[in-house]
Amino acid sequence: xxxxxxxxxxxxxxxxAEKGVSEKVIVYPVEKKxxxxxxxxxKDIFVNExxxxxxxxxxxxxxxxxxxxxxxxxxxxxxxxxxxLWYNTYRKLFTIAFSINxxxxxxxxxxxxxxxxxxxxxxxxxxxxxxxxxxxEIFGRILYWLVNTLFAKWPxxxxxxxxxxxxxxxxGIHTGCAVSGIIxxxxxxxxxxxxxxxxxxxxxxxxxxxxxxxxxTAVAAFPWVRNTHHNVFERHHRFVGWTxxxxxxxxxxMGDIYNPTTRSWVPDGRHLVxxxxxxxxxxxxxxxxxxxxxxREVPVDIELPSPKVAIVRFRRGMQQGLLGRISRSAVxxxxxxGIISEGPxxxxxxxxxxxxxxxxxxxxxxxxxxxxxxxxxxxxxxxTSTLYKRGIRICTGTGIGAALSTCIQSPYWFLIWIGSDQxxxxxxxxxxxxxxxxxxxxxxxxxxxxxxxxxxTMKLLRDVYKSWNAEVVFITSNYIGNSEMMEGCKEYGIPxxxxxxxx
Numbered sequence: 001x002x003x004x005x006x007x008x009x010x011x012x013x014x015x016x017a018e019k020g021v022s023e024k025v026i027v028y029p030v031e032k033k034x035x036x037x038x039x040x041x042x043k044d045i046f047v048n049e050x051x052x053x054x055x056x057x058x059x060x061x062x063x064x065x066x067x068x069x070x071x072x073x074x075x076x077x078x079x080x081x082x083x084x085l086w087y088n089t090y091r092k093l094f095t096i097a098f099s100i101n102x103x104x105x106x107x108x109x110x111x112x113x114x115x116x117x118x119x120x121x122x123x124x125x126x127x128x129x130x131x132x133x134x135x136x137e138i139f140g141r142i143l144y145w146l147v148n149t150l151f152a153k154w155p156x157x158x159x160x161x162x163x164x165x166x167x168x169x170x171x172g173i174h175t176g177c178a179v180s181g182i183i184x185x186x187x188x189x190x191x192x193x194x195x196x197x198x199x200x201x202x203x204x205x206x207x208x209x210x211x212x213x214x215x216x217t218a219v220a221a222f223p224w225v226r227n228t229h230h231n232v233f234e235r236h237h238r239f240v241g242w243t244x245x246x247x248x249x250x251x252x253x254m255g256d257i258y259n260p261t262t263r264s265w266v267p268d269g270r271h272l273v274x275x276x277x278x279x280x281x282x283x284x285x286x287x288x289x290x291x292x293x294x295x296r297e298v299p300v301d302i303e304l305p306s307p308k309v310a311i312v313r314f315r316r317g318m319q320q321g322l323l324g325r326i327s328r329s330a331v332x333x334x335x336x337x338g339i340i341s342e343g344p345x346x347x348x349x350x351x352x353x354x355x356x357x358x359x360x361x362x363x364x365x366x367x368x369x370x371x372x373x374x375x376x377x378x379x380x381x382x383x384t385s386t387l388y389k390r391g392i393r394i395c396t397g398t399g400i401g402a403a404l405s406t407c408i409q410s411p412y413w414f415l416i417w418i419g420s421d422q423x424x425x426x427x428x429x430x431x432x433x434x435x436x437x438x439x440x441x442x443x444x445x446x447x448x449x450x451x452x453x454x455x456x457t458m459k460l461l462r463d464v465y466k467s468w469n470a471e472v473v474f475i476t477s478n479y480i481g482n483s484e485m486m487e488g489c490k491e492y493g494i495p496x497x498x499x500x501x502x503x
Contacts, residue, residue, distance in 0.1 A: 066446075066455045066463075077487040085486055090169035090500070097176025101127065105183060120188040121255060125248065125280040127181030128214075132287040134170045134177075137378040139287070143167065144379040148386045157471055161495050164384040164472075168497060178218055185211055198260040203251070210251045213244035223501055230357070231333060238332070245281075245288060252277050294376040295330065302367040305427025309398065310353045310363040312337075312371070313429075317346030320405035321383030324351060327372045328362070335359055338402025338476075339377060340433065343409055350429065352401035381474060381497050382406045385413060388471045392416065392464055394457075394485065399476030399499075400430065406474070408437040414468045418446045418455060442468070457481075458488035465494055475499065 104123070108116035116123060133139055147163050189207040192199050219225070220236035256275045259266050272278055303311040312326070318341040325334040341349035353360045385391055385406045394416040395403040407415040415438055422445060423431045434443070444464070446455050461473065475485050475498040482498045489496035 064451055066460045067451060068454050068456045077491065081487055081490045085483075085490060088169060089165040090172040093166070093169055093172030094176040095172075097130075097173050098180055101177075101180035101183070105180075105187070108187070117187075117191065119276070120184050120191060121252065122275075122277040122280060124181045124184035124188055125252065125277050125284065127177040127184060128248070129280045129283045129287070131174050131177035131181060132284050134173045136287040137291045137374065137376060140170070141376065141379055143170075144383050148384060152386050153389055157495070160384075160387040161472065163387060164381060164497060167379075167384060168381045168500065171500070175221075182211070182214055182218060185214060192255075195260065198263060200254070200258055200263075200265075203254045203258060206247060206251045206254060210244060210247040213240055213247055217241040217244055227501055230335070234333060242288075245285060248281055248284070252281050291374055291376070294374045295372060296375050297330070297370050297372050298375075299369060300371050302363060303427055303429055304364055304367070305429075306425045307364060308355050309426055310355070310360065310367070311427060311429055312351045312353060312363070313348050314350070314373070315348060317341045317344050318349045318377065318405070319344050319383075320409040321380055321385060322377040322405075323380045323402065324377045325374055326351065328359075328368060330372050333359060334372075336378075338380070338399075338405075340401055340404045340408075340430070342433070342437065350401075350433075352398050352426065352430070354398035385410060385474070388412075390414075390468060390470045392461065392468060392470045392473045393476075394418070394461065394473060395476040396478065396481050400426070402476045403474070404430070404433065407442070408433060411439075411442075414442045414444075414464055414470065416444045416446070416460065416464065418448065418457070420447065420449045422447060457485055458492070461485065461489065461494065462492060471495065472497070 101123075104113070104116060107113035108120065144167060147167060151160055151163055153160075185207075189204070189211050192204050192207050196204055217237055217240050220233050220240065226233040226237075252275075253272065256272050256278060257265055257267050298314060301313040303313065305311065318339050320341070322339045323336050324339050325336050327334040335353075337351040337353055339349050339351060353363050355361050355364055380402060382393070382402060382405070385393075390412045391406075392414045393403040393406050396418045400417050400419075400422075403415065403417070407413045415434075417434075419425065434445075444460070446460075448454050464470070465473065473485075473489055473494055473496040475482055475489075475496060477485065477499060479499075479501065486496060486498045488494075
């Protein structure tokens with residue numbers, strides 16, 4: 001019987017062959033008799049048929065070896081692995097930077113280091129200087145370039161993994177020095193207040209405003225603020241931070257040109273430029289201004305393969321492992337996305353913007369013709385892929401934006417992309433880049449819609465890690481997926497680096 005639907009319309013009338021020739025129904029009497037059987041036979045007229053039915057077995061259905069079994073209990077991760085992942089290189093670098101400062105601070109406040117008490121302001125701005133420097137995009141690119149050039153493939157694996165870990169977690173130095181700088185600045189303001197008889201009141205007032213502005217800037221950068229209220233973070237961290245910079249200049253210059261002995265202002269430029277805190281603040285200003293020199297408004301083409309995604313195309317190619325910031329405005333609401341490119345000499349590079357907030361939704365609802373961006377892009381963890389002989393790049397959903405360039409530009413990297421109906425969701429541009437540049441033997445595209453759900457990610461990763469003879473795994477996923485894969489890799493001893501949220 002055919003499973004196709006019949007054409008719509010009224011059902012046809014029965015013909016004579018279907019209803020019978022005669023319309024009269026004649027009933028004949030039938031004598032009911034019990035069935036009889038030979039004595040040597042069982043009273044069962046379907047013996048053979050029953051035997052066949054009894055012998056029949058359900059055919060085995062071939063199961064996907066990597067499909068995640070529904071209802072399977074989730075394996076618990078040991079507390080030791082969770083603790084190791086929590087106390088990562090980011091927190092280690094924070095501990096080092098903060099501890100060194102607190103040891104010096106302890107000597108200062110205990111009276112064992114008068115120099116630090118006298119120049120507490122210099123210690124504050126020195127910490128701010130380092131904090132801003134390690135977040136500077138130009139400095140970061142230089143650092144990544146040096147490491148990738150000097151240590152590509154030949155040193156021991158533990159050394160290369162250490163290099164990647166430190167570069168990825170430089171934010172630990174950023175926050176450690178920033179918090180330490182606030183503490184030193186507070187000491188400076190307290191000392192100014194204690195000596196207010198000899199100090200000018202204007203210096204104390206400016207110092208208090210500077211301290212408050214710096215604290216607000218730091219609080220706005222807490223991970224829970226940054227990740228859940230991005231615009232709040234950016235407005236306060238950037239604009240209040242700029243205000244804090246101007247106030248720091250005022251506080252530093254006023255403190256340097258005021259003579260507490262004579263209680264008078266001495267506006268001597270030669271004396272000013274000999275002060276160490278003057279040059280620390282100059283360094284802070286330079287590191288803040290430099291990236292903004294590279295900001296440009298550039299033409300873009302936006303492809304909308306689905307309501308969930310916007311593919312933004314820019315002119316010129318890029319090396320792998322870079323990220324870029326884009327905005328509709330010159331100075332506010334910048335958002336970072338991974339860059340996809342076929343290489344530095346390619347004609348275009350792309351960003352995949354998944355619809356999550358107001359900014360990305362506006363790209364779909366009202367596609368712009370131009371966007372503001374910093375022409376000098378900043379490096380991400382994938383940029384260190386050149387350190388390794390072979391590796392795996394696993395990602396989910398829009399994480400392909402940060403992962404794809406590495407696998408396009410290097411034949412030694414294996415791509416695993418987990419998503420739902422990727423070709424339809426992300427369109428022909430991204431699919432074309434994948435199929436043109438990545439051979440089937442180093443590519444797994446897991447479509448959860450076709451394959452009936454998510455894969456057993458760790459089984460998939462373990463098998464590919466062994467067969468590909470990989471040295472490291474780079475992960476780009478959401479918070480839950482990232483945590484599961486990081487915990488699994490640590491448990492099986494697979495070196496891995498995942499997405500950061502504490503940065």
